[in-house]
Amino acid sequence: MRGTTKLLQAVCAVALLAGATPAFAQDDTTSALLLRLKEKGILTQAEYDDLVARKAPVAQPAAVATNPSAEPQTAAAAQLDDKRLVRMTSSGIGMDVGGVTVKFSGSVNAFYTHDSPDKRLAGTTVVGGLASTGTQNSSAIRNGLLPGIFGLDVSTNQGGWDIAAHFGFYPGINSNSYGGNGANAAGAPVALATSGIDARQTYMTIGKPHLGTLKLGRDIGLFGSDAILNDITLLSVGTPGSNAGPSNTSLGRIGIGYIYTDFQPQITYTTPKFGGFQASIGVFQPLSTLTGGLEINGTPGFQGKLTYDFKADAFTGHLWASGISQRHDGFAGTPSYTGSGFDVGGKLGYGPLNVLGYYYGGSGLGTTGLFVFSTDALGRKRDSSGFYGQASLTFDKVTVAASYGQSKLDLARGEINPTLLDKNSSWVGQVRYGLTSWVTLLAEYTHTKAEAQGPNAARSNTVSVGSILFF
Structure with missing residues (x-):
């Protein structure tokens, strides 16, 4: 009741x-x-x-x-x-606004770098050599191989198509002279100077999961891209280049194991993944050589890449192969020629251990940068090749890594040039500590050697300590 x-x-x-x-x-x-x-x-x-x-x-x-x-x-x-x-995005830093996703990403780094160059003498002159020479040691507070990064991605789906736009701004911490290389020109460590912003990425993508993706704009190239993206010096300094007047980037292992892929205007198609396989092919803005002046080329450059990813129990793997070809129509009487190259590489992991091997070869391709020193003064092609290997071992938050690599440049047929670069090589030892999910602390030692076609050679030693942050 x-x-x-x-x-x-x-x-x-x-x-x-x-x-x-x-x-x-x-x-x-x-x-x-x-x-x-x-x-x-x-x-x-x-x-x-x-x-x-x-x-x-x-x-x-x-x-x-x-x-x-x-x-x-x-x-x-x-x-x-x-x-x-x-709404907040489910991952990363960003928001969903009426069917459009906006995401932000970025990176900041800074290192104290001490470089001990070889003495600047007649016997240490190597044209194209990357070991530093000078009268005394230098110290710098500088960026590493990466400048800072601020990325903005905007994506949506319209009419069944996945559409996105990406803008990548790369601000450095070092003052520069705004010379021929723009925001990454030679350093100018003087009062009242400023650093530069390298707007190296501006591209759009259009695609569907079963059709693949078309990219139009400026982004990293296909040839050589996996070589730099898997290099341990991407997070640090490696070979510094100029340390007394640092620019917004160091060299890392560029020109000492691989040719820099560069960020280039392109129209590139990437297939869907078939199992672990994926392929990309694209047409690229043709680049001039540094032998003469500005070339006028009638055809674009072509690049392609094939990758394969797999996982089996504790094993992981990433394999790749890429190629590049571009015809140069000549300048001021120099003959036309086609510069071409290929590379192959693989990165294997087993638990805390990762190992990597990489090789490239080219004819009329140059060294350090695409089509840099690719011909002699008469327009005759030079061959080039290179490789690097690295290994890393992780214990909880600590990673110990080491690598060795070299890049070779051959004389053109009939060329006599004893001071021209024959080989750049380096040893790198590195220790990393993951302080947080964003912040990594690093210490690194690099020994660089440059050898000429004749008896000349130069050696330098570099120590770097600093940190890099990603969000």
Whole structure:
């Protein structure tokens, strides 16, 4: 009898409240009242559950039949509300705004770098050599191989197509002279100077999962891209280049194991993944050589890449091969020629251990940068090749890594040039500590050697300590 009395009291209270409350507020207010009655002990849990079940809304098909426009109106209102809604992205830093995803990413690094160059003498002159020479040691607070990064991605789906735009801005911390290489020109460590912003990425993508993706704009190349993206010196300094007047980037292992892939205007197609395989092919802005002046080339450059990724228990692997070809129409009487090259590489992991091997070869391709020193003064092609190997071992937050690499340049047929570069090589030893998920601390030692076609050679030693942050 007591339980029945409580139920009657609760139902009466709810009924009175419903009569005194506007219809759109009844559900929320009734729920709150029932919960309060349960908390005060007037209703048991079973009684509370029973009353909540009784007040649950039921479908009313008659209302739908008498007002057929109600459902379209509700859907339209919901769609309008969805367009106005701003949500956090499920991962990364960004937001979803009415069907458009906006994401931000970035990186900052800084290193104290001490470089001990070889003495600048006649016997240490190597044209194209990357070991530093000078009269004394130098110290710098500088960027490593990466400058800073700020990336902005905007993506959506329209008409069944995945569409995205990417902007990549690369600000450095070092002051520069804004010379021929723009934001990454030679350093100018003087008062009132400023650093540069390298806008090296501006591209759009259009694709579907089963059709692949078309990229149009400026982005990293295909040939040689995996070589630098898997290099341990990407996170650090490696061979510094100029340290007394540092630019926004060091060399890392560029020109000492691989040719720099560069960021280039391109139209590139990438297939969907077939198992672990994926292929890319593209047409590229033709580049001039540094032998003469600006070339006018009638055909674009071509690049392609094939990758294969696999995983088996504790084993992981990433294999790749790429190629490049570009015809140069000549300049000021120099002959036309086609510069071409290929590379192959693989990175294998087993638990905490990772090893990598890489090789490239080319004819009329040059060294350090694409088509740099690719011909002699008469326009005759030089061959080039190179490789690097590296290994790393991770213990909890600590990673110990080492690598060795070299790049070779051959004389053109009939060329005599004893001071021209024959080989750049380096040893790198590195220790990394993952302080947080964003911040990594690093210490590194690099020994660089440059050898000429004749007897000349130069050696330098570099120590770097600093940190890199990614978000």
